[in-house]
Structures are given as C-alpha cells and as structure tokens.
Amino acid sequence: MFAYTIRRVLGLIPVLLGISFLVFLVLRLIPGNPAITILGERATPRQVRELEIQLGLDKKLFFDFSGQRNVFDTQYFNFMRELARGDFGTSIIRRTDVNTELRTRFPATLELTLAALTISVLVGVPIGMVAAIRRGSWIDAGSVLLALIGVSIPIFWLGLMMQYLFAVNLHILPVSQRLDAQFSRGFREITGLYVLDGLLLGRLDLTWNAIKHLIMPSVALSTVPLAIIARMTRSAMLEVLSQDYVRTAWAKGLRERVVVTRHALRNALLPVVTIVGLQLGFLLSGAILTETVFSWPGIGTWLYTGVQGRDYPVVQGGVIFVAFLFVIVNMLVDLSYAFLDPRIQHR
Amino acid sequence: MKPISLRMRFSAFLLLALLLPILAACGGTATPGAATTPEASAPAGDTLPSASPEPSASASPATDASPSPSGSAEASPATGTTGESGDTANFLVYGNPGEPDLLDSMDTTSGQALVVTDQIQETLVGRVEGKVGTQPLLAEEWTANEDSTEWTFKLRQGVKFHDGTDFNADAVVFNFQRMADPSFEFGYRDKGKTFQAFNDIFGGFAGSDTTAWEGIEKVDDFTVKITMKRSFPLLADVLSSSYFGLSSPEVVKKNAEKYGTPGGEAVGTGPFKLESWTPGQNIILVRNDDYWGEKAKMPGAIVRFIADAPARVAELQAGSIDFSVNLPPDSRETLQSDANLQDVKVEPFNIAYIAMNLNSKPLDNPKVRQAIAHAINKQEILDAFYGGVGEVAQSFLPEGLSWARPEGDDPYPYDPEKAKALLAEAGFPDGFDTMTLSDGTESALEFWYMPVSRPYFPTPQPVAEAFAAQLADIGIKVELKTEDWGAYLDNVDAGKKNGMWMLGWTGDYADPNNFLYVFFGPTVELKQGYKNQELITILENGGTAKSQEEAAENFKKAGDIIRQDVPTIPIVHAPPVYGAKKALQGWTPSPFGHEPWRTLSIEK
Numbered sequence: 001m002f003a004y005t006i007r008r009v010l011g012l013i014p015v016l017l018g019i020s021f022l023v024f025l026v027l028r029l030i031p032g033n034p035a036i037t038i039l040g041e042r043a044t045p046r047q048v049r050e051l052e053i054q055l056g057l058d059k060k061l062f063f064d065f066s067g068q069r070n071v072f073d074t075q076y077f078n079f080m081r082e083l084a085r086g087d088f089g090t091s092i093i094r095r096t097d098v099n100t101e102l103r104t105r106f107p108a109t110l111e112l113t114l115a116a117l118t119i120s121v122l123v124g125v126p127i128g129m130v131a132a133i134r135r136g137s138w139i140d141a142g143s144v145l146l147a148l149i150g151v152s153i154p155i156f157w158l159g160l161m162m163q164y165l166f167a168v169n170l171h172i173l174p175v176s177q178r179l180d181a182q183f184s185r186g187f188r189e190i191t192g193l194y195v196l197d198g199l200l201l202g203r204l205d206l207t208w209n210a211i212k213h214l215i216m217p218s219v220a221l222s223t224v225p226l227a228i229i230a231r232m233t234r235s236a237m238l239e240v241l242s243q244d245y246v247r248t249a250w251a252k253g254l255r256e257r258v259v260v261t262r263h264a265l266r267n268a269l270l271p272v273v274t275i276v277g278l279q280l281g282f283l284l285s286g287a288i289l290t291e292t293v294f295s296w297p298g299i300g301t302w303l304y305t306g307v308q309g310r311d312y313p314v315v316q317g318g319v320i321f322v323a324f325l326f327v328i329v330n331m332l333v334d335l336s337y338a339f340l341d342p343r344i345q346h347r
Numbered sequence: 348m349k350p351i352s353l354r355m356r357f358s359a360f361l362l363l364a365l366l367l368p369i370l371a372a373c374g375g376t377a378t379p380g381a382a383t384t385p386e387a388s389a390p391a392g393d394t395l396p397s398a399s400p401e402p403s404a405s406a407s408p409a410t411d412a413s414p415s416p417s418g419s420a421e422a423s424p425a426t427g428t429t430g431e432s433g434d435t436a437n438f439l440v441y442g443n444p445g446e447p448d449l450l451d452s453m454d455t456t457s458g459q460a461l462v463v464t465d466q467i468q469e470t471l472v473g474r475v476e477g478k479v480g481t482q483p484l485l486a487e488e489w490t491a492n493e494d495s496t497e498w499t500f501k502l503r504q505g506v507k508f509h510d511g512t513d514f515n516a517d518a519v520v521f522n523f524q525r526m527a528d529p530s531f532e533f534g535y536r537d538k539g540k541t542f543q544a545f546n547d548i549f550g551g552f553a554g555s556d557t558t559a560w561e562g563i564e565k566v567d568d569f570t571v572k573i574t575m576k577r578s579f580p581l582l583a584d585v586l587s588s589s590y591f592g593l594s595s596p597e598v599v600k601k602n603a604e605k606y607g608t609p610g611g612e613a614v615g616t617g618p619f620k621l622e623s624w625t626p627g628q629n630i631i632l633v634r635n636d637d638y639w640g641e642k643a644k645m646p647g648a649i650v651r652f653i654a655d656a657p658a659r660v661a662e663l664q665a666g667s668i669d670f671s672v673n674l675p676p677d678s679r680e681t682l683q684s685d686a687n688l689q690d691v692k693v694e695p696f697n698i699a700y701i702a703m704n705l706n707s708k709p710l711d712n713p714k715v716r717q718a719i720a721h722a723i724n725k726q727e728i729l730d731a732f733y734g735g736v737g738e739v740a741q742s743f744l745p746e747g748l749s750w751a752r753p754e755g756d757d758p759y760p761y762d763p764e765k766a767k768a769l770l771a772e773a774g775f776p777d778g779f780d781t782m783t784l785s786d787g788t789e790s791a792l793e794f795w796y797m798p799v800s801r802p803y804f805p806t807p808q809p810v811a812e813a814f815a816a817q818l819a820d821i822g823i824k825v826e827l828k829t830e831d832w833g834a835y836l837d838n839v840d841a842g843k844k845n846g847m848w849m850l851g852w853t854g855d856y857a858d859p860n861n862f863l864y865v866f867f868g869p870t871v872e873l874k875q876g877y878k879n880q881e882l883i884t885i886l887e888n889g890g891t892a893k894s895q896e897e898a899a900e901n902f903k904k905a906g907d908i909i910r911q912d913v914p915t916i917p918i919v920h921a922p923p924v925y926g927a928k929k930a931l932q933g934w935t936p937s938p939f940g941h942e943p944w945r946t947l948s949i950e951k
Contacts, residue, residue, distance in 0.1 A: 036837045048840065051541055093448045095539050096608050096626075104626050160657060168664040175661045181629050181649040182435040185622075295653045297627020305445075305654075310833050 008331050015327055020083060023319045024076055027312055033057060034092040034310045088317030093309050098317035101302065107192025108178060109298030113283045115218035120226035128233025132241060133260060143230055150227030155286060159220045159293035166216060176295040178213050217294040221286050225279040232275045236268035280329055284322055437951055439648040439944060442659040442671030446627065446652040451607030452592030453526045454540050461589040462941035463650055466632055468592030468615030471500055472583050477935035479696065479747025479857045481587045494893055495580040502569040506639040508595035509620045516565040521596040523563045527553040538604030544590035578891040581858045588856040589941060618643040618945040628652065644948035663688055663926050669949055670927035670934060676805040679734045682926045691925040695737055696745050696938035698862060699803035699851040702915045706876035707782040707845045714773035716913045720759035721766035722821045723814065729919050732810050737921030742906050743862050745920045747938055751859040751899050753906025766821045778822020782846055793846030794825035799832045802923035803851030811849060842873040853940060859902045860890045867909060877914040
C-alpha cells in the first residue's frame with residue numbers, strides 16, 4: 001500500500017510538469033499577447049515593443065543563444081523557477097500576486113461547485129430511484145426527458161431566463177454576484193464560503209443573503225451533473241433490483257421502503273459515487289459559463305478574463321492549480337479504493 | 348466485499364480532509380482589526396483589504412498624515428469599518444462593465460478603472476459637463492507662450508489629499524515625473540508599472556527621441572511650468588483626460604508598486620474616497636467631506652462589477668443598480684418602456700469604420716474603394732442596429748471636433764447605381780469575390796468583424812452581415828471572418844489582415860489627431876498598405892499649429908485627402924446606451940465615457 005502511494009505521488013510530477021509546459025506553450029502559440037490587449041485599439045508597433053520589453057515578453061521562450069543574456073534567462077525557465085518556489089508570478093494586467101488572487105477567488109468557485117453538486121445529488125438520486133422502481137411508468141419517461149433536457153440546455157440561456165423570471169419579474173432573487181454590497185462592507189471572510197462565514201460570525205442575515213445569491217447559479221450549474229446522476233442511479237438501481245438478495249428481501253415480505261433503501265440503494269450508490277467524482281471536471285468548466293452569466297467572482301470569470309487579456313501568469317497559474325486539484329482528487333479516490341480493495345494495487 | 352457505506356464515508360472524509368487545508372489557507376484569522384504587520388505583503392487570507400486608513404468616513408484627515416503603518420491599508424485586514432449593513436442604503440450603486448485593473452489613474456487605460464479613479468484622483472484641468480471642452484479643476488488657470496511650448500499652471504490653494512497631505516506644486520511635479528521619467532525613483536517601473544497612456548499621448552517617455560515632452564518644474568508653491576519640445580496647443584485638453592489624475596505622493600511612496608491594487612490604497616483629492624475593494628465583487632467609495640469644492644450629494648457609492656451586458660440591464664430592471672453604461676443597443680426600448688428607468692443621452696465621441704487593405708488587390712484601385720463606399724447604406728445601418736440614435740459619419744471626427752471636419756457633405760452617399768458604374772470603370776462590371784495578395788496568392792475576399800462588442804460597434808456580427816448584403820447588391824461577394832480579439836488587433840497592427848475589416852475608436856481628449864493621426868499617421872502604411880507622406884505632414888502641421896484656425900485649416904485639408912483616397916470608410920458616430928433609474932438626478936454623462944459623480948443624487 002505504501003509503495004503504491006509513493007508510486008502514485010511520484011507519478012504526479014511528470015503530469016504536472018507536462019501540463020505546465022503545455023499551458024505555457026499553447027498560450028504563446030495563440031496570436032495576441034498581453035501588451036496588445038492592454039493597449040487595445042491604441043496599440044502601435046512601437047508601443048507594443050516597448051511594453052513587451054517592460055513586461056519581459058521580449059525574452060526568448062526557451063533558450064537564449066544570442067549571447068546578450070544568460071542562456072536560461074528566458075520566459076520558460078523564469079516561469080519554472082518561480083513555479084518551483086510555489087509562486088505563480090504576478091498578474092500582468094492587475095499587478096497582483098496570482099497566488100493571492102487564487103486564494104481570493106477559489107472559495108467562491110468551491111462554494112458554487114459544492115452547492116451545485118449537492119443539488120444534483122439530492123435531486124438526481126431520488127429521481128433515478130423512483131424511475132427505476134416505477135420502470136416504464138410516466139415518471140420513468142419523464143425522468144428520461146428531464147435528463148435529456150438537463151444535458152442539452154445551454155447554461156447561459158438557462159441562467160438568463162432564470163434572471164429574468166426570478167430577479168426582474170418576481171423580484172425574489174438577486175440578479176448576480178455573491179452578496180448584496182451592503183453586506184460586503186466591513187465583512188471579513190473566514191473561510192470564503194459565505195454561507196458558512198455567516199454562520200460562523202453569527203450573522204444569519206448574511207448567510208441568508210449568500211444563499212439567495214447562490215440559488216440561481218448553482219441550479220444552472222447543476223443541470224448536467226443532475227441529469228447524469230439521475231440516469232446513473234436509475235440503471236444501477238435496475239441492476240441491483242434484479243439481484244437475488246433483493247428478491248429474497250421481497251420474499252421475506254419486507255415493505256417496499258425497506259427493500260429499496262436498505263437493500264437496493266446502498267449497493268446501487270457505489271457507481272454513483274464514482275460518477276460524482278468524475279463530475280468535478282465538468283463542474284469546473286461549467287463554472288466558467290455560469291460565473292460569467294452571474295458575475296460570480298470565482299476562478300471561472302478570473303480565468304476567462306485572463307485568457308481574454310492574455311494575462312499569461314494568471315492563465316498558467318489558474319490552469320496548473322485546477323489541474324493539480326483534479327489529479328489530486330482523482331489520486332485520492334484511487335488510493336481510497338486501493339485501500340479498500342487491495343487487488344487494485346497490483347493491476 | 349466490504350460494506351459500501353464504509354467506502355462512502357471514507358470518500359467523504361477524504362474530500363473533507365482535502366478541502367480543509369485549502370479553506371484554512373483561504374481564510375485569515377477571524378479576529379477583525381488584528382494587529383497589523385508593517386510589511387507590504389498581505390498576510391494569507393487578507394482577502395478584503397481596506398483601502399481607507401480611517402475607520403469612518405468622516406474622521407479628520409490630519410490623523411493619518413504620518414507615514415506610520417498603524418492601520419494603514421497596505422497589509423491590514425479590513426478594520427471592522429462600521430461593520431453594519433444597511434448604512435449603505437443611501438449610496439449610489441453603479442453597474443461597472445468589468446473590474447478595474449488598477450486604481451492608479453496614470454497606470455491604467457481601462458475605462459472600467461478610470462470611471463472609479465475619476466471619483467478619487469482629480470486632474471489639473473477639468474472637463475465641461477457632458478461636453479467636449481475644458482474648465483479649471485485643480486489648476487485655477489493656465490497660460491501658454493506664443494508657440495505653445497511653455498505652459499504655466501496656477502494651482503488651487505488649500506486643497507488636501509485624502510490622507511491629509513497638501514496639494515501643491517511639489518505634488519504635481521512628483522506625479523508627472525512618475526509618469527514621464529523612466530529613471531524616476533518612485534516610478535516602480537522595475538516592478539511592472541508601465542504608464543502606457545503617457546507614452547501613447549506624448550509619443551514616448553522623457554528623454555526619448557520621439558517624445559513631445561521636455562519636462563515639468565516648480566515655479567513656486569502653487570505654480571508649475573510644463574515645457575514641450577515642440578508646439579503643443581492642445582496640452583490643456585490632453586491634461587483633462589482621466590489618465591492625468593493626481594495621487595498623494597506620500598501614499599504612492601508608501602505603497603510602492605502596490606499603489607492602486609486591491610491590496611493597496613488609492614488616494615487623491617477627489618469628491619469620493621476609496622473605502623474598500625473586494626476583488627471580483629465591488630468597490631465601495633465614501634464621500635470626501637473635506638472636499639475643496641462642492642461636496643458630493645450622496646454619502647457614498649458602490650461600484651459593482653458586472654461584465655455581462657444583459658445582466659446589467661437585468662440589474663437595472665430589478666432595481667439593484669442605479670445606473671450603468673454600455674448596455675446592449677437593443678436595450679434602449681427596454682429602458683424607454685420601463686416606468687422606473689430612463690435612457691440617458693450621451694454625446695458620441697467615437698467612430699466606427701471599415702478599413703481596407705490596399706495590398707489585397709483589387710482594393711488597391713481607388714475606383715473600387717469608392718464603389719464600396721457608395722455601396723454602404725450608413726443610414727440603414729444606423730436605423731437597424733443603433734435604434735437610429737447617433738450620427739451617420741461624414742468624416743472621421745465626431746461632433747465635439749466639428750471645427751476640424753472637412754467642408755461639405757459625404758462625397759460617397761448611398762448610391763448602388765453609381766457604385767456599379769465605378770466598378771465597371773475599374774474593370775469589374777459583374778463585381779468580384781476574390782482578392783490577390785502581394786505574394787500573388789488568390790483567395791476569397793475577406794471581410795473581418797470583431798468578436799467583441801465595443802461602444803462603436805455593439806453588435807459586430809449582424810452589422811457585418813448587413814455590410815456583406817449591401818456589397819453583394821453591387822456584385823462584391825465577401826467571406827465573413829472573425830477571430831479572437833487579441834489576435835484580431837495583433838493582426839491588424841502587424842499588417843496581416845487582408846481584405847476589409849471593421850474597427851473603431853473612442854477618443855481620449857479633444858484633439859483631431861487623437862483620431863486622424865492614429866488612423867492615418869505613420870502606422871497606416873503597415874496596417875493598410877496606404878502610403879501618403881503629404882497627409883502625414885499635414886496632420887503633423889495641424890498638431891503643432893499656433894492657432895486653432897491654422898490647425899483647422901490643416902485638418903480640413905487632411906480630411907479632403909482622406910475622402911479622395913478613401914482607404915477607410917467612416918460609418919457612424921453612435922452613442923453607447925446608458926441607463927439609469929428615473930429617480931437618478933444630475934447625471935450628465937461625458938462623451939469621454941466617465942465623469943465625477945459629485946452632482947448625482949437619488950431618493951431611495
């Protein structure tokens with residue numbers, strides 16, 4: 001077990017190195033650069049050149065054989081040197097440490113993602129369950145349709161529609177962002193998850209305000225995972241319901257509720273849990289759209305504007321951070337399985 | 348098989364175990380107003396830096412004139428300001444189309460930042476409300492010598508920066524040196540400060556061969572003299588642009604490269620003071636009760652960052668913001684039909700145009716370009732895509748610069764018959780659909796539209812489709828293309844855009860060359876393969892003319908040449924859509940896109 005863990009952790013290093021190299025390269029292959037986007041319509045070649053020098057973008061990408069500089073005084077090696085120190089550098093556009101910006105913005109995305117995941121599990125699992133038990137009924141057909149709609153509905157369209165219905169016409173939910181501005185005055189974050197912070201500070205009004213802001217974006221973000229989880233639960237349940245031990249449970253004359261929850265659901269949920277883990281990637285990418293529509297101050301909007309403005313350090317830092325999160329979660333899931341099921345280590 | 352529930356519990360536990368350290372890193376200490384550390388790096392978790400050194404909006408400014416770090420913003424967590432919600436009930440709420448990059452007026456060119464710095468950092472020369480024109484602000488009067496190379500500014504006395512330090516000639520010299528002089532000790536250029544606007548406007552930093560800037564010196568405590576290398580009759584207009592907002596030298600030194608960042612301060616003499624900046628969310632400003640002039644009507648303002656234009660309209664309709672700018676053009680109807688909202692008029696100071704690359708044959712043929720100009724129905728475009736609000740462009744200069752416009756009407760009114768005749772004369776009786784590049788390759792005739800909405804072309808794609816249809820009417824078939832905005836600009840500047848493309852410009856200050864020299868100065872040759880040294884000379888003469896009459900004469904002549912050669916077709920001057928609650932009083936938006944909010948008021 002220990003050796004397996006070490007192997008997996010060491011295996012992360014080339015993966016992350018590869019990712020950092022790729023993101024570095026792709027960013028520089030696409031046309032446009034921070035100097036151009038900072039100057040916008042005002043860019044003249046002379047100014048672009050001067051600004052590039054100021055931003056260190058005039059340095060060679062990988063090796064400098066010009067003799068003017070050290071061979072390794074190049075964009076890539078400077079970036080790697082900083083990375084080795086755990087430093088993602090400074091945003092070109094905002095002059096703020098990327099690490100600080102990540103710290104500031106990650107909790108917002110985490111809160112949104114957790115809320116969306118909670119909704120998709122709490123709604124998706126029961127729908128899948130009922131659809132499986134009442135197989136072939138209108139409920140089953142409805143769940144299939146719902147899943148289809150959930151997977152195919154564009155997030156931004158749904159977001160806009162919700163904004164118009166609940167915020168503009170009914171005035172029951174705020175249009176965008178995380179908190180009404182008066183709450184952010186003098187409010188000091190503790191965890192950065194505002195719902196939780198409100199509770200910790202004993203300010204239920206703040207928690208309630210944060211929840212109100214969270215409802216629409218998390219519902220918009222939850223549609224796809226909800227649909228997938230519902231379908232997954234349904235098929236897993238169908239499989240389990242045909243097992244001998246479930247038949248035995250029926251034969252013993254147990255009530256439906258007991259059979260379904262205690263005998264069937266518990267076994268059906270294992271593949272569902274795996275799927276939930278796999279949704280992380282979707283949630284992070286879906287967060288970009290959702291956050292943009294709802295002006296949610298998370299990693300999504302931050303990366304989006306970073307790409308738009310070619311803010312190299314921001315995009316590099318953001319992508320590496322997200323990738324790191326992704327591989328770590330995956331690795332931990334694998335390790336926990338290996339811990340529970342020794343056969344996996346020896347595959 | 349082990350029981351599943353154990354597996355699930357274990358996964359849940361793992362997930363928590365993974366997230367806890369991250370959360371711990373995100374959060375700071377939970378004690379508000381903890382002892383602050385004097386170093387400039389913010390402690391982990393300082394996610395809500397307070398930018399106001401005072402705990403309340405009305406504290407006397409003399410208390411924090413000392414540079415001691417106690418309670419200073421650089422590294423202190425938000426000292427539980429008032430901590431009460433609800434005391435912002437009477438604040439203005441502004442929907443900003445994005446987050447500022449920096450609240451350092453001299454080091455940003457972003458409209459979303461300048462709208463905020465306009466409240467905080469004031470300029471020497473002010474602007475006339477809602478118009479193109481200048482009036483005194485921090486300078487009470489100014490004079491120039493005969494050839495406009497020496498300018499003397501008499502400063503207003505008794506003005507203080509928000510930190511209580513005095514506004515005087517030393518402060519002005521400090522600010523301009525910071526911007527102009529690459530070797531200035533407090534410029535922090537080695538830490539990423541760029542001061543692009545200065546470079547842009549004066550053609551280089553102090554000491555460069557190309558710059559018009561000679562230097563600035565203190566004459567006495569309330570007089571400064573600015574010297575230019577060449578005649579610069581529009582200096583006062585230039586200095587009225589928001590880029591030249593003045594900051595407190597003490598605070599700039601104390602904050603170093605962090606000045607104007609979310610972890611730093613932003614301190615000027617303006618009607619509002621910066622209280623806090625919550626990254627990604629909002630900026631809170633409070634009224635400067637020690638303001639030298641007429642104080643702001645409202646006790647404060649909240650600037651919310653809402654990048655999505657439809658979302659800003661929704662916020663207005665929901666009543667959660669009081670006013671906003673750059674709304675989608677089709678929202679004008681929404682604003683007019685909503686009983687609580689108003690569509691706010693603003694004079695356009697921009698131009699939308701179609702540029703042609705003369706290296707893409709047959710666009711090198713002036714007759715072909717004239718035919719294209721006659722084929723475009725500008726009025727139809729204005730009616731269909733701008734709600735008819737704005738002005739069909741007869742030249743490149745907006746209303747505010749009408750004194751420099753060429754005489755007479757647009758020589759290329761919409762006239763498809765004449766366009767076809769010109770095409771026939773050029774040898775294309777049936778039109779054309781290909782272009783031949785300078786290296787001889789032939790391809791479909793490209794027509795590029797921008798991937799982003801800008802005030803001058805709020806909906807580039809449908810407008811491009813309309814242009815394409817109008818060109819098809821005279822037999823010219825184009826292939827519509829777009830690409831990422833960064834690449835789009837990059838390729839235009841590098842001369843890699845072939846065929847035709849849409850672009851535009853919003854002026855920074857009342858100088859015809861801020862339009863004409865930008866489009867038809869020395870850079871046009873690379874961009875569009877259009878070379879006309881005579882035109883460049885005339886524009887330069889216009890810029891250095893000794894009087895407005897002489898300048899106008901040159902600019903009109905330049906306008907005639909551009910009309911004759913038609914390398915670029917001006918389309919419309921269209922105001923962006925601004926919206927506000929009906930209850931908002933006293934908002935006269937500036938053609939330049941942002942203005943101080945002193946006069947704004949709203950009953951809530």
